[in-house]
Amino acid sequence: MSTLILRTVAPFLTALMLLFSVFVLLRGHNEPGGGFIGGLIAASAFAVHGIANGVAAVRRALRFHPMAVSAFGLVLACLAGLLSVVFAVPFMTGLWIEPTVLGVTVPLSSVMLFDTGVYLVVVGAITSVALALEERDGD
Amino acid sequence: MALTFAALCLPFLAALAAPALTRLLGHRAAWPLALVPLAVFLHFLGFGAEIARGEVVTGGYAWVPAYNLSFSWFLDGLSLTFLLLISGIGALVVLYAGGYLRGHPQQGRFFAFLLLFMGAMLGLVAADSFLMLFVYWELTSIASFLLIGFDHGREAARRAALQALVVTGGGGLFLLAGLLILWNVTGLTQFSLLLSFGEEVRASPFYLAMLFLVLGGAFTKSAQFPFHVWLPNAMEAPTPVSAYLHSATMVKAGVYLLMRLSPVMGGTPAWETILPACGGLTLVVGAVLAIRETDLKRMLAQTTVASLGLLVLLTGFGSERAAAAAALYLVAHALFKGALFMLAGILDHETGTRDLTRLGGLAAAMPVTFAATLAAAASMAGLPPFLGFLGKEEVYAALAGGSPRAVVFTAAALAGNGLMVAVALALALKPFLGPRVETPRRPHEAPLLLSLGPALLALAGLAAGLFSGAFHAMLTSPLASAIAGRPETVTAAPVPHAGLPLALSAATLALGLIVYRLLGRARGAADRLVEDIGWGPDRGFDQAMRGLVRVSTAVTRAIQPGRLEVYMTATFAVLALALLVPPAVYGEWPALPLWPAGVPLHELAVMALAVAGVGAVLSARTRLAAILALGIQGFCVAVIFLLFGAPDLAFTQFMVETLSVVILALAMTRLRLEPRDHRPLREALPDAAIAVACGLGVALYLLRIVQGRFDTALTDFFNLYSRTVAHGANVVNVIIVDFRGTDTLGEITVVMVAGLAILSLIRIRKGRGT
Numbered sequence: 001m002s003t004l005i006l007r008t009v010a011p012f013l014t015a016l017m018l019l020f021s022v023f024v025l026l027r028g029h030n031e032p033g034g035g036f037i038g039g040l041i042a043a044s045a046f047a048v049h050g051i052a053n054g055v056a057a058v059r060r061a062l063r064f065h066p067m068a069v070s071a072f073g074l075v076l077a078c079l080a081g082l083l084s085v086v087f088a089v090p091f092m093t094g095l096w097i098e099p100t101v102l103g104v105t106v107p108l109s110s111v112m113l114f115d116t117g118v119y120l121v122v123v124g125a126i127t128s129v130a131l132a133l134e135e136r137d138g139d
Numbered sequence: 140m141a142l143t144f145a146a147l148c149l150p151f152l153a154a155l156a157a158p159a160l161t162r163l164l165g166h167r168a169a170w171p172l173a174l175v176p177l178a179v180f181l182h183f184l185g186f187g188a189e190i191a192r193g194e195v196v197t198g199g200y201a202w203v204p205a206y207n208l209s210f211s212w213f214l215d216g217l218s219l220t221f222l223l224l225i226s227g228i229g230a231l232v233v234l235y236a237g238g239y240l241r242g243h244p245q246q247g248r249f250f251a252f253l254l255l256f257m258g259a260m261l262g263l264v265a266a267d268s269f270l271m272l273f274v275y276w277e278l279t280s281i282a283s284f285l286l287i288g289f290d291h292g293r294e295a296a297r298r299a300a301l302q303a304l305v306v307t308g309g310g311g312l313f314l315l316a317g318l319l320i321l322w323n324v325t326g327l328t329q330f331s332l333l334l335s336f337g338e339e340v341r342a343s344p345f346y347l348a349m350l351f352l353v354l355g356g357a358f359t360k361s362a363q364f365p366f367h368v369w370l371p372n373a374m375e376a377p378t379p380v381s382a383y384l385h386s387a388t389m390v391k392a393g394v395y396l397l398m399r400l401s402p403v404m405g406g407t408p409a410w411e412t413i414l415p416a417c418g419g420l421t422l423v424v425g426a427v428l429a430i431r432e433t434d435l436k437r438m439l440a441q442t443t444v445a446s447l448g449l450l451v452l453l454t455g456f457g458s459e460r461a462a463a464a465a466a467l468y469l470v471a472h473a474l475f476k477g478a479l480f481m482l483a484g485i486l487d488h489e490t491g492t493r494d495l496t497r498l499g500g501l502a503a504a505m506p507v508t509f510a511a512t513l514a515a516a517a518s519m520a521g522l523p524p525f526l527g528f529l530g531k532e533e534v535y536a537a538l539a540g541g542s543p544r545a546v547v548f549t550a551a552a553l554a555g556n557g558l559m560v561a562v563a564l565a566l567a568l569k570p571f572l573g574p575r576v577e578t579p580r581r582p583h584e585a586p587l588l589l590s591l592g593p594a595l596l597a598l599a600g601l602a603a604g605l606f607s608g609a610f611h612a613m614l615t616s617p618l619a620s621a622i623a624g625r626p627e628t629v630t631a632a633p634v635p636h637a638g639l640p641l642a643l644s645a646a647t648l649a650l651g652l653i654v655y656r657l658l659g660r661a662r663g664a665a666d667r668l669v670e671d672i673g674w675g676p677d678r679g680f681d682q683a684m685r686g687l688v689r690v691s692t693a694v695t696r697a698i699q700p701g702r703l704e705v706y707m708t709a710t711f712a713v714l715a716l717a718l719l720v721p722p723a724v725y726g727e728w729p730a731l732p733l734w735p736a737g738v739p740l741h742e743l744a745v746m747a748l749a750v751a752g753v754g755a756v757l758s759a760r761t762r763l764a765a766i767l768a769l770g771i772q773g774f775c776v777a778v779i780f781l782l783f784g785a786p787d788l789a790f791t792q793f794m795v796e797t798l799s800v801v802i803l804a805l806a807m808t809r810l811r812l813e814p815r816d817h818r819p820l821r822e823a824l825p826d827a828a829i830a831v832a833c834g835l836g837v838a839l840y841l842l843r844i845v846q847g848r849f850d851t852a853l854t855d856f857f858n859l860y861s862r863t864v865a866h867g868a869n870v871v872n873v874i875i876v877d878f879r880g881t882d883t884l885g886e887i888t889v890v891m892v893a894g895l896a897i898l899s900l901i902r903i904r905k906g907r908g909t
Contacts, residue, residue: 030868032786034875040794047801067898070891077884092880094865107866114883115876121887125894126798132901133805 010052017045025119026112035115039122046127047134055135058127066131070124077117080110140198143212146182147265149175150229150258154251161247169237169588172250176229176257183214183222190219190617193626197267197331213267213331216617217398220466221264221391223614224473228387229257231592235481236379238588239488249289253379256282260388264395267329269318272396276314276356279389280307286384287376299372302680306359306369314356314396320349330399334624337403350409353400361393361447364421365676371428371440372677378484381436382592386443386476391469394450398465401454402624414455415544419551421448426558430654431665435483435493435566439476442519442562445555446472452548453537454622462623464533466615467631471518471530471600478515478596479566482508485589486570491579495565500575504582507590509571514597516567518604520560520651521644524633526603526610531556531647533631535640553647560651565658604633711829718836722843729842742782749775761814762807770800787871809901 021041028034046066050058062069081092089095095110153175161168186196199211214222236253240246259278266272281304288300322328324343325336333340340346357363362370373385384390397414404410425445432438446468453465485508487493490501502509518527534556538549584590603610611629619627635641654661669675722728752772759765773796780789857870857878867873875883 028869028872029866029876032790032869032871034787034869034872036875037787037790037794040791040798044794044798044801047798051801067891067895070894074887074891077887081880081884092884094877094880096866109866111865111867111876111880114880115872118876118883118887121891125890129894129897129901130798130802130805132898133802133809 006052010049014045014049017048018042021045021119021123025115028115029112035118036122039119040126042119042123043126043130046123047130050131050134055131058131062127066124066128068124070121070128073117073120073122073124075117076120077114080114080117083110083113142182143198143265144200144210146179147212147258147262149179150254150261154254154258157250157254158247161250166237166241166246166588168247168250169234172237172254173230173233175254176226176233179261180223180226180230183219183226186214186219187613190214190216191613193617193620195331199267202268207328208270209268209329210271211267211329212265213329214265215621216614216619217395217621218264220470220614220618221388221395222261224470225257225260225264225388228383228473228477228596229253231595232379232383232477232481234588235382235484235592236377238586239379239484240377241588245289249286249377249379252282252285252289253383256286256384256389260392263392267331269322269328269330272330273311273315273318276360276392277308277311279392280304280311280360283307283373283384283389286380287373289377289380290375293375295372296375299369299375303369303373305684306366306680310356310359310366313352313359317349317352317356320345320352324349333403337406337624340403341407346404346407347409350404350407350413353396353404354413357393357396358417358451359393360396361390361451362421362444363393363417363448363451364424364444365679367421367425367444368675368677368680370444371432371437374434374436374440378436378480378487381440382477382480382484385440386480387473390443390447391450391473394447394454394469397451397454398622401462401622405455405624406457410455411457415452415548418448418450418452418455419548421445422452422555423551424448426555426562427665427668429562430558430658430661431669433495433662435486435495435570436480438495438562438566439480439483442559443476445559446476449534449552449555452552453534456537456548458537458540458545460533460537462627463615463619463629463631464530464537465622466618467526467533467629468530469618470603470614471526474596474600474603475515475518475525475527478511478593478600479519481589481593481596482512482515483566485585485593488589489580489585490582495569497576497578498570499573500571501582502571505571505584507584507594511590511594511597512567512571514601515593516563518597518600519563519566521556521647523635524601524604526600526607528644529604529607529631529633531644532640533629535643536631536638539639539643549643553643553650556647557650558654560647561654561658561661564651564655607632708826708829711833715829715832715836718840719832722839727843729839729846732842732846742779745775745778745782749779762812762816763804763814766800766803766807770796773799787869 021038024033024041025035025038026033028038046058046062049061059065064072083095084091084093087093087095092114093110096107097109098105098107100106153172157168157172160171164171189196196214197211199209202208202210212218233250233253236246236249240249243249256279259275259282263272263275263279266275284300284304287303288296290296291300321333321340324345325333325339327333327336340349343349359366370385370390374381376384401410422445425441425443425448429438429441429445432441450465450469450472453461453468483493485505486498486501489505489508490498492498514525518525521527521531534552535549538545538552540546540549611631615629616627619629749772752768752770752775755768755771756765759768773792777789777792777796780786780792857874861867861870861873861878865873865877867877
């Protein structure tokens with residue numbers, strides 16, 4: 001499967017897919033998309049990279065173990081829920097702030113933080129399974 | 140209020156700090172750690188005057204107001220007495236543990252467990268709300284499990300720990316059920332309110348069910364026959380644990396519960412039959428078993444069983460002075476038994492043995508220990524002017540009477556107390572008097588950390604007896620009032636005065652002296668009796684556990700054969716049944732759908748492609764081809780979603796299809812399966828039938844739903860509010876991350892855990908390969 005063309009193109013393809021996955025994650029609140037789909041896209045990006053250039057390359061590029069990424073995502077999602085404690089509202093209440101940066105209003109919310117957590121959990125869990133399966137016994 | 144809350148939390152915090160503190164200070168960490176229970180003791184002592192005036196103190200915080208649950212406490216004579224005993228004896232036990240486990244590598248952990256237990260026990264007796272009581276109740280079981288199994292290298296300790304956990308933890312479940320019924324019957328969740336609803340509880344048709352369930356909890360915790368076995372076995376724990384948990388505090392939790400509920404549930408014929416009968420039986424059995432032992436700690440443990448029996452007997456006896464007797468005996472027992480356990484530990488620690496037959500003539504080497512043992516044993520034997528004497532007088536005053544019932548129970552108390560006197564004499568005299576016996580270690584006096592606790596407790600027993608007026612006003616009268624549910628005044632004094640109780644006391648002493656003189660023969664007789672019976676609850680416990688393991692092994696083997704085929708077949712067969720049986724039973728088959736007019740060509744093409752995909756799956760030669768063909772079918776479904784206005788769903792379906800093809804293909808190559816899958820027809824046919832049934836079921840189900848009236852309430856709600864409340868235009872995403880965010884949190888947790896599980900499964904295979 002790892003032909004020269006695929007090997008050469010794969011890093012660019014992976015980068016593009018990752019960028020796209022973040023785009024999908026961020027637009028999710030108003031248009032089709034969201035953390036779950038974004039996570040799936042990113043996971044397939046890593047899978048492509050792994051098929052083309054080997055698991056070791058992906059692990060190097062990721063720096064962290066994908067399961068750690070997943071766990072971090074879960075922590076992030078919990079924290080997003082727990083933020084509400086500070087404002088004395090029930091767990092998981094959506095909180096919004098809309099600061100203006102360079103004249104542009106940027107809506108930020110605990111919901112977005114939560115969605116990012118979902119994204120990371122999905123990326124981490126699926127990538128670690130896919131990588132473990134791709135790994136040959138010799139690796 | 141904040142201070143009381145802090146007092147209830149402090150032991151838990153101290154438990155967290157204990158290991159680090161012990162690393163820093165060694166065994167001397169006992170001194171700062173003992174300040175914690177001391178502070179708690181002083182805090183609750185401050186309520187003494189208020190409680191003595193007959194008032195009660197309540198306080199707390201709302202926890203789940205919707206369910207009427209609160210973290211709240213209720214202080215009356217009963218809970219205050221227990222709080223003072225737990226914190227007071229707790230402080231002494233912490234010091235004692237500092238000396239007893241000096242140099243033990245796990246001493247920090249021991250302190251932590253001990254303080255954890257203390258916190259649980261304080262919470263248990265202070266608790267006002269049922270749920271809080273239950274949580275702390277089970278927490279004491281867990282802490283006790285950790286403490287009994289502290290020496291986890293030995294099998295006996297592990298078994299004893301497990302036995303205690305199974306018996307007391309299992310009993311806790313009965314208690315929970317009982318409390319839930321109590322809640323349902325009265326609509327109350329707090330003891331402070333429950334106390335004035337006794338009539339309703341006793342008149343309820345569920346009274347007997349409640350009673351049996353509550354007794355199931357109390358009798359297991361307080362080691363009533365036949366659940367008493369765990370208590371002597373728990374002597375595997377280090378001695379500070381025995382002195383604390385298994386004499387003064389935890390085993391009294393059951394008695395506490397009975398006393399707490401006695402104004403509510405007491406006074407009925409069932410209550411006044413079951414409690415005295417079980418208590419009396421336990422008293423006699425415990426006393427006989429105590430005579431049989433030669434191990435100091437096991438002897439004490441068996442007399443504790445007997446004393447608990449006496450307390451249960453008194454709590455349920457229902458005579459005029461029974462509450463006062465129970466109150467006095469409760470405090471007296473906690474003081475002398477705690478001291479005696481610690482003294483037995485000192486003997487063990489300083490001589491190397493705690494076998495009564497191998498100790499003798501130690502009075503000269505250990506004068507302080509001897510004096511403290513004499514004082515504590517005198518209280519246990521009920522000699523004036525010790526508190527134990529007051530207790531025994533009051534017990535006989537409560538029990539003695541002309542009715543046959545009174546005669547029977549007086550006789551039981553006489554026999555049990557007489558044997559306990561013999562044990563007290565044996566404990567106080569045998570190791571110290573007579574000719575010197577060689578011991579494994581050269582005996583010498585115990586250090587201050589060890590002797591402080593028992594000496595103070597023995598002195599407290601003496602002081603309480605001497606200054607009985609102040610003691611009654613402060614502690615026993617409010618305690619007796621709380622047990623009886625009406626104001627009571629305890630008057631017992633250390634000066635002997637002629638009367639039936641005194642005569643019975645004298646008879647008890649005489650019986651004790653006779654048995655002590657004939658101790659060897661009595662031991663032989665008790666031994667023979669137990670051997671003749673041959674079977675006991677201890678062996679019964681082992682048999683029950685073995686049976687449990689055997690049954691669960693058989694059940695697990697039956698439902699978990701470990702073959703994927705069986706799991707898949709079972710799952711899909713059940714799915715097919717779930718889809719097809721209900722419409723068949725209720726006759727709700729969908730009407731045959733009409734072929735819609737004017738279907739656009741591209742929709743037809745997608746559907747045809749999906750069908751072709753299924754055909755390709757079925758006719759594929761190799762596994763890989765089949766997996767890819769399944770992908771075709773999945774993509775077609777995603778396109779259909781897209782065409783019918785569900786872009787999010789389609790989007791996800793595309794990704795899931797892509798990834799599942801990749802992962803299936805990877806898994807297949809890893810499993811090193813044959814590229815082709817040839818199966819005989821008779822194996823393939825049942826699977827095909829299940830597959831067709833599932834497909835048919837889903838299709839019919841969807842048709843039926845579409846043909847029904849569509850309720851748009853939810854759609855309207857989300858369309859209306861997703862932009863205004865949740866600031867999002869994509870309703871699907873808003874539902875996932877906001878409206879039903881907690882569900883999503885659960886789901887992503889599942890995703891992560893599933894990922895971990897798959898990862899470890901792959902690792903196992905890899906490990907086997909290399």
